Amino acid sequence: EADIYQTPRYLVIGTGKKITLECSQTMGHDKMYWYQQDPGMELHLIHYSYGVNSTEKGDLSSESTVSRIRTEHFPLTLESARPSHTSQYLCASSLPGTYNEQFFGPGTRLTVL
Amino acid sequence: RKEVEQDPGPFNVPEGATVAFNCTYSNSASQSFFWYRQDCRKEPKLLMSVYSSGNEDGRFTAQLNRASQYISLLIRDSKLSDSATYLCVVNGGNRDDKIIFGKGTRLHILP
Numbered sequence: 299e300a301d302i303y304q305t306p307r308y309l310v311i312g313t314g315k316k317i318t319l320e321c322s323q324t325m326g327h328d329k330m331y332w333y334q335q336d337p338g339m340e341l342h343l344i345h346y347s348y349g350v351n352s353t354e355k356g357d358l359s360s361e362s363t364v365s366r367i368r369t370e371h372f373p374l375t376l377e378s379a380r381p382s383h384t385s386q387y388l389c390a391s392s393l394p395g396t397y398n399e400q401f402f403g404p405g406t407r408l409t410v411l
Numbered sequence: 412r413k414e415v416e417q418d419p420g421p422f423n424v425p426e427g428a429t430v431a432f433n434c435t436y437s438n439s440a441s442q443s444f445f446w447y448r449q450d451c452r453k454e455p456k457l458l459m460s461v462y463s464s465g466n467e468d469g470r471f472t473a474q475l476n477r478a479s480q481y482i483s484l485l486i487r488d489s490k491l492s493d494s495a496t497y498l499c500v501v502n503g504g505n506r507d508d509k510i511i512f513g514k515g516t517r518l519h520i521l522p
Contacts, residue, residue: 337452339514340512340514340515341455341498343510386452388454388455397502399445399457399500400455400457400500400510401457402455402456404453404454405453405454407452
C-alpha cells in the first residue's frame with residue numbers, strides 16, 4: 299500500500315467558505331500532484347510540484363492554490379468555495395524521472411452547497 | 412490528435428473471456444507507459460508498467476508498439492473482479508516529464 303494520505307475524506311461545506319485539503323506522503327517523493335475528477339469522468343491535473351518551493355498550474359484551470367513548504371506535505375486551498383468546486387480531489391506523488399509511477403491518495407470528496 | 416486516446420467503452424464481456432484494449436499516444440518521444448486500474452469512486456492504482464519487450468503478470472499482458480504509437484492490455488480468463496476502468500498513462504517526451512492520463516476504458520465483466 300502506498301503511504302499517501304488525504305484529509306478529510308469527505309467534506310460538505312457552504313458557499314463562500316475557505317477550505318484546505320490536506321495531502322501528505324511518507325515516501326520522500328519529490329513530485330506531487332493534485333487532480334480533480336468528477337464521477338465517471340477523466341482525471342484533470344490542476345497543480346503539481348517538483349519539490350519544496352516549487353508549484354505549477356496544471357492543464358485544467360482551477361481557482362485553488364497550493365503550497366509546498368515541506369517535501370511530505372502538499373495542501374490545496376480554496377479561498378471561497380462555490381458549488382462548481384464540487385468534485386473529487388486526488389493527490390498523488392512519485393519519484394523523479396520518467397519511469398516512476400504515481401501513487402494516489404484515497405481522495406477527498408468535496409460537496410459545496 | 413489527442414495526446415493519449417482510449418476507447419471509453421464500456422466493454423461488456425462474459426466471465427472467462429479474453430478482452431483486449433488499446434491506447435494510442437501522439438508524442439513519439441514518450442518514454443514510459445503504464446496501465447492503471449480505477450474502481451468506482453476509488454483512486455487509480457498501478458496495474459502494470461509497459462516495457463518495450465512487453466510484459467506479463469498472471470492473466471494480464473501489456474505490450475508496446477512504438478512504431479504505431481500504441482500500447483495494449485490483454486486480460487485472459489476475465490473475472491468479475493476485473494470490472495473497473497483501465498487508464499492508459501504515458502510519461503516523458505519533454506523536459507518536464509509530463510504524465511498524461513487517458514480518459515479510461517470501462518470494463519464490465521458479466522456473470
